[in-house]
Amino acid sequence: MNVEVRLDDSDRHRDGSAKLAIEIPETGVRRELDLSFGELRDRCGIPDPVTLDLLLVASLCYVIDKSVKRAHSFDSWTRELEVQLPVSSPKRWERVSSRLNRTLGFLTGDEWSLSFREMGTDFFQEPERRRRKKEPEKKEVTHVCLFSGGLDSLTGVIDLLANDDTSRLRLVGHYDAAGAASAQGVLFRTLDENYPGRCDLLQMRVSHRPLEAEESTLRSRSLVFMALGIYAARAAGEDVPLYASENGLIAINVPLDPSRSGSCSTRTMHPYFLNNLREVLGKLGVENPIINPFELKTKGECLAECSDAKLLAALATSTVSCSHPTRKQFLRRRGREVRNCGYCVPCLIRRASPHRVGLDAGDQYGLDVCAGEVDINHNMNDSADDFRAVLDMLGSGKTADDFVQDILSVAPVDQIRERAEMVERDFGEIRSLIKAKAVGAVRRAAGVA
Numbered sequence: 001m002n003v004e005v006r007l008d009d010s011d012r013h014r015d016g017s018a019k020l021a022i023e024i025p026e027t028g029v030r031r032e033l034d035l036s037f038g039e040l041r042d043r044c045g046i047p048d049p050v051t052l053d054l055l056l057v058a059s060l061c062y063v064i065d066k067s068v069k070r071a072h073s074f075d076s077w078t079r080e081l082e083v084q085l086p087v088s089s090p091k092r093w094e095r096v097s098s099r100l101n102r103t104l105g106f107l108t109g110d111e112w113s114l115s116f117r118e119m120g121t122d123f124f125q126e127p128e129r130r131r132r133k134k135e136p137e138k139k140e141v142t143h144v145c146l147f148s149g150g151l152d153s154l155t156g157v158i159d160l161l162a163n164d165d166t167s168r169l170r171l172v173g174h175y176d177a178a179g180a181a182s183a184q185g186v187l188f189r190t191l192d193e194n195y196p197g198r199c200d201l202l203q204m205r206v207s208h209r210p211l212e213a214e215e216s217t218l219r220s221r222s223l224v225f226m227a228l229g230i231y232a233a234r235a236a237g238e239d240v241p242l243y244a245s246e247n248g249l250i251a252i253n254v255p256l257d258p259s260r261s262g263s264c265s266t267r268t269m270h271p272y273f274l275n276n277l278r279e280v281l282g283k284l285g286v287e288n289p290i291i292n293p294f295e296l297k298t299k300g301e302c303l304a305e306c307s308d309a310k311l312l313a314a315l316a317t318s319t320v321s322c323s324h325p326t327r328k329q330f331l332r333r334r335g336r337e338v339r340n341c342g343y344c345v346p347c348l349i350r351r352a353s354p355h356r357v358g359l360d361a362g363d364q365y366g367l368d369v370c371a372g373e374v375d376i377n378h379n380m381n382d383s384a385d386d387f388r389a390v391l392d393m394l395g396s397g398k399t400a401d402d403f404v405q406d407i408l409s410v411a412p413v414d415q416i417r418e419r420a421e422m423v424e425r426d427f428g429e430i431r432s433l434i435k436a437k438a439v440g441a442v443r444r445a446a447g448v449a
Contacts, residue, residue: 012125143243
């Protein structure tokens with residue numbers, strides 16, 4: 001499917017950025033990129049043309065991902081997407097096109113064919129009304145951290161603040177709509193109270209207009225998140241690291257059953273994706289380190305080893321780990337204080353990690369799986385699918401040897417034995433939660449009765 005990208009600098013946004021839109025002639029879909037670039041430029045400037053290109057390439061691919069229905073593809077999943085993107089240096093980008101196509105393909109499960117053309121104009125031009133304003137004072141930044149509002153990213157930030165008094169952090173959040181940014185703001189305010197002046201929060205909107213999406217799977221979102229982080233890190237210095245904190249099980253995301261193989265399981269921080277991205281960036285001349293400090297740790301180990309356990313305990317209930325926090329129709333408990341559904345895979349892993357450190361409470365979730373609030377035998381909706389898959393995995397008796405094969409079935413990675421042993425420990429944490437708290441039917445289904 002051919003996707004056309006239109007750049008219009010004759011009618012710029014108020015912040016001085018040119019208008020970018022994607023058009024899909026085959027379906028008649030048109031979406032304009034909605035990027036809050038003015039704030040990003042005010043806080044970070046423009047590090048260099050290639051880093052700006054990266055942000056625009058990632059953002060446009062994200063809009064395309066949301067604008068092409070998988071149902072239109074031959075297998076109702078794998079889309080063939082051909083697009084030419086405007087950049088500052090097409091020859092430079094053509095050198096990485098093959099690797100970038102492979103990286104995007106692994107992430108989204110699609111066949112991408114990216115090519116590049118000269119942008120032909122400056123994407124950003126300072127608006128006349130702003131030229132007389134004083135340039136904002138740049139803050140010292142020693143680390144940039146992706147800040148999703150989840151438990152792992154919060155723990156990574158707390159560790160950096162607690163372990164090094166000289167660290168100065170820039171936290172980068174991404175959102176589509178304004179409401180999605182609230183959890184990040186709540187967490188940041190408490191972090192700033194406990195470590196005053198040590199971090200600041202940059203929340204960026206990367207979306208499209210009209211807002212309604214054609215496709216909801218959103219596998220490319222992590223590329224946008226990484227591009228925003230790289231932009232902020234590059235602006236702070238060529239050697240400033242980008243921290244992307246994600247526990248090892250979610251990062252490696254072994255398929256729980258055959259229906260979840262391939263890109264049917266998300267690959268947000270998969271080491272194969274990150275290594276491919278590092279190679280693309282290196283060939284583009286962007287050398288900022290990308291670090292996941294938790295890639296060989298279980299979620300419970302991340303929490304148990306946190307350098308400020310008191311602060312983590314105070315903030316844990318305000319984090320969101322849920323893969324579908326807006327799906328409320330199946331929940332028994334609702335309201336602003338219930339931020340996680342309780343039955344998706346990230347929520348099940350989350351339940352087990354606070355249990356390890358004595359912080360688990362089932363009434364903080366929309367459904368308490370341990371109390372039998374999800375009918376694993378006769379459920380007529382999809383609220384039990386993830387839970388059944390996890391219970392089947394626990395009951396399978398798989399060991400690290402089996403997980404080696406599961407991991408390699410997705411992609412080649414380094415430290416394969418260490419990752420397999422980490423996966424075994426993480427499922428062990430879930431098993432411990434089930435054994436300690438679950439009703440009999442759930443324990444029997446998990447093989448721990």
